[in-house]
Amino acid sequence: MSETLKVLLVDDQIDFLEPIAFWMKKRGHEVEMTHDPLKAFDIIRKKSFDVVFVDFKMPVISGFEMIEQVRKFNKTVAIVMVTAHADDAIAHQNKIRDLNIAGFFSKMGGFGELERVLDVVLRGVEVGKAKKRLNQN
Numbered sequence: 521m522s523e524t525l526k527v528l529l530v531d532d533q534i535d536f537l538e539p540i541a542f543w544m545k546k547r548g549h550e551v552e553m554t555h556d557p558l559k560a561f562d563i564i565r566k567k568s569f570d571v572v573f574v575d576f577k578m579p580v581i582s583g584f585e586m587i588e589q590v591r592k593f594n595k596t597v598a599i600v601m602v603t604a605h606a607d608d609a610i611a612h613q614n615k616i617r618d619l620n621i622a623g624f625f626s627k628m629g630g631f632g633e634l635e636r637v638l639d640v641v642l643r644g645v646e647v648g649k650a651k652k653r654l655n656q657n
Contacts, residue, residue, distance in 0.1 A: 523642055526568065529553040530560045530586065531575035531602060536627060540573075543631055544638075557586045564590055569597055571641045573625065576603040587619045596648065598622040598641045 527544055531537050532555050541551045552567075554560050557578050564572065572590070576583040587599055599619070604627040622644060625637050 523646070525549045525570040525638065525642060525645070527551045528560065528563060528567075528569045528572045530557055530572065530578075531555065532557075532578045533575070536575075536602075540634070543634070549638075557581050557583075560586065561589060564594060564597070570645045571598040571600060571622070571638075573600045573602050576601055584619070587621065591619055595620070598644055600625055600637055600641065602627060604628065 525544075527549050529537050529541055529551065530553070534555050537553045537555065541553050544551045552563060552569075554563060557574075557580060560572070560574075574583045574586055578586075581589075583601055583603075587601075590597070590599070599621050600623045601621050602625050622641055623637050625634060
């Protein structure tokens with residue numbers, strides 16, 4: 521993967537955030553993280569990200585509630601749902617489609633899986649940029 525992605529990680533478990541952020545930074549990505557989903561709204565409004573990783577189950581608001589709010593003001597940022605339970609995705613397929621979620625990352629998955637998720641997101645980002653250039657011409 522050669523292009524740098526701007527990534528925001530949102531998860532209430534700091535012990536999950538820190539190694540993921542470290543791994544992504546070592547691969548040249550720009551990474552911000554927050555354990556507070558309410559703070560994430562301000563961060564996303566103020567800065568541009570290629571991808572936002574959102575934990576499925578957090579206190580205060582759920583990952584779906586957070587994504588619903590983000591989609592009200594940002595319909596295009598790629599969002600990857602992070603979950604410790606694979607069946608979360610299966611149980612919520614309609615909502616996933618409606619919220620335009622780019623992918624899933626299992627907390628049980630390794631860095632190889634994370635790399636595959638980032639590759640898919642990167643391809644989507646590149647397609648989006650190409651469409652934007654075509655529309656400007």
